[in-house]
Structure formats: structure tokens, C-alpha cells
Amino acid sequence: MIYHTIVSELKEQILYITINRESKMNALNKQTLEELADAIAFAGNSNEVRGVLLTGSGEKAFVAGADISEFSAYTTEQGEALARNGHTHVFNAIENCPKPIVAAINGFALGGGLELAMACHIRVASDHAKLGLPEVTLGLIPGYGGTQRLTQLVGKGKAIEMITTADMITAEMAEKMGLVNYVVPQTELIAKAEEILNKIKQRAPLAVASAIRAVNANLHKDEDGFEIEIEEFGKCFNTSDFKEGTTAFLEKRKAVFSGK
Incomplete structure (x- = not known):
């Protein structure tokens, strides 16, 4: 457009x-x-x-x-x-x-x-x-x-x-x-x-998106915000960014996130 x-x-x-x-x-x-x-x-x-x-x-x-x-x-x-x-x-x-x-x-x-x-x-x-x-x-x-x-x-x-x-x-x-x-x-x-x-x-893009989704769920009467948080938390474990973030923490270096 x-x-x-x-x-x-x-x-x-x-x-x-x-x-x-x-x-x-x-x-x-x-x-x-x-x-x-x-x-x-x-x-x-x-x-x-x-x-x-x-x-x-x-x-x-x-x-x-x-x-x-x-x-x-x-x-x-x-x-x-x-x-x-x-x-x-x-x-x-x-x-x-x-x-x-x-x-x-x-x-x-x-x-x-x-x-x-x-x-x-x-x-x-x-x-x-x-x-x-x-x-x-x-x-x-x-x-x-x-x-x-x-x-x-x-x-x-x-x-x-x-x-x-x-x-x-x-x-x-x-x-x-x-x-x-x-x-x-x-x-x-x-x-x-x-x-x-x-x-x-500088933060993990998929985790940022999950955080926005979970916070917004608190405002929606037809959603259980705690359940959405649990689901989004679980999804994060299946991302490359989670592996990079935890590895960088253990290796005492700055994480480089790819948004995957």
C-alpha cells in the first residue's frame, strides 16, 4: 500500500x-x-x-x-x-x-x-x-x-x-x-x-511476544490469564532463543537472539 x-x-x-x-x-x-x-x-x-x-x-x-x-x-x-x-x-x-x-x-x-x-x-x-x-x-x-x-x-x-x-x-x-x-x-x-x-x-523476540500475549490475557474476560501464561511459558522451551539464552547465561556471555 x-x-x-x-x-x-x-x-x-x-x-x-x-x-x-x-x-x-x-x-x-x-x-x-x-x-x-x-x-x-x-x-x-x-x-x-x-x-x-x-x-x-x-x-x-x-x-x-x-x-x-x-x-x-x-x-x-x-x-x-x-x-x-x-x-x-x-x-x-x-x-x-x-x-x-x-x-x-x-x-x-x-x-x-x-x-x-x-x-x-x-x-x-x-x-x-x-x-x-x-x-x-x-x-x-x-x-x-x-x-x-x-x-x-x-x-x-x-x-x-x-x-x-x-x-x-x-x-x-x-x-x-x-x-x-x-x-x-x-x-x-x-x-x-x-x-x-x-x-x-536485546531480549528474545518470541519471549517478548509471549509476554505481551500473557499480559493482555489478564484484560480479556473470556480468557484465563494464568492458563495463557502457562501455555506461553511452555512454548518458550521449544525455541532456539531459549537454548541461546540459557547457554549464554551459563557461559557468562551476552545472548544473541535470532527470534526462532
Whole structure:
């Protein structure tokens, strides 16, 4: 797929995905979601990719929300389809991607933008970032998993407060609440995200994927997280990386993992 609203670049096993609609505050429109779905699918299936860094172009916005003009006249059925397609192909695909995805939040992360960041496995925010779910000011609620993921990250009380008041919070407050992992100056944002991914790159890729799968199972009511952990633990024993990791430990050297 040829991308028109995102930029995707693979460097040193990290796939850099930049939402490239700076004049529109990187708002999510249908085309952007389709291109994100394609890029995330590539990341999950490519042996060349060890991690993903997701950000927005410019310094004003990560993603300032969805493109309201595209759905302002939707019916109930169209609205449900919009949310369901987004869940399946983008937001859930990000959460369930076997490669770690780090969101570098470089400004406003509002509505669908915050939902996009929350779907990522790790979040780093610039110190001037502002985060919020303002959908109730439009007569809507978050439709891309925001009610669920925000509750998982910050708890029921804070989630209901943020969603029903539609208030934005600062990056500092988001860090205190557990909504983001780190807050850094804007000039250090990408470097911090890269630091995390470069550390993960040194670990066994299949074990990293198993860890993501097991942690996510805790959030799914139809799965037994302990059972998934046991299964994923067992699978690791049948990998070359397990043999390399244990051999390197016993030989007191650094392991070199192949992802096999």
C-alpha cells in the first residue's frame, strides 16, 4: 500500500510510524486508519521488525482526535460499523501486536488520539502534551476502546471523571495516574522511546511476544490469564532463543537472539 497520511520507515529493526497530517492536527480519518492498519499488520508479520515507534508529525499534536466531518451525519448502524472496524483493524491490532509498540506523544492526544496511544503497549509523553477524551462534548462517547482501556490504566473513578467532564490533563498528571510511563522534554521524546525499544530489541523476540500475549490475557474476560501464561511459558522451551539464552547465561556471555 502506498501511504498518503502516514510515513513508515524501518531503521535498525524499529518501524517508525508517523501520522502525517500536521495541518489537521494529525486527526484520524478513514484513510489514516486504513494505512495504520496496513502498517501494523506489516509490523506484526515481519521478522525484520522488533518494535514500533508511533508518533505524530510536528510538535503540536500526537493525534488531536478523529476527523468529525467524516461521520457527523452517520446513523446508529454506521456509527457501530465505524467503531467495530476501527477496533478490529487498528486499535485491537495494536494492543495484540506481538511486537512492542511505543507511543511518543508529542502534543495533544485527544479522543481517538488518546485511544490510539492507550492501545499501544508503552506511552512516553512530551512535557507539554495534553491528554483527554472530549467525546461527550459532541454528544458521543469514546468508540475505539477508550472507556475500557482508560479504566484499565487509571481505575474506574478517574476514568469516569475524565470521560464525563471531558477535561484535558497535563502530561505530569497523566504520569501520576499511570496513563503514561514517562514524561520528558519535547527534545528528548523520540530518544526516550528509542531507548525503551532498543533495550527490548536485546531480549528474545518470541519471549517478548509471549509476554505481551500473557499480559493482555489478564484484560480479556473470556480468557484465563494464568492458563495463557502457562501455555506461553511452555512454548518458550521449544525455541532456539531459549537454548541461546540459557547457554549464554551459563557461559557468562551476552545472548544473541535470532527470534526462532
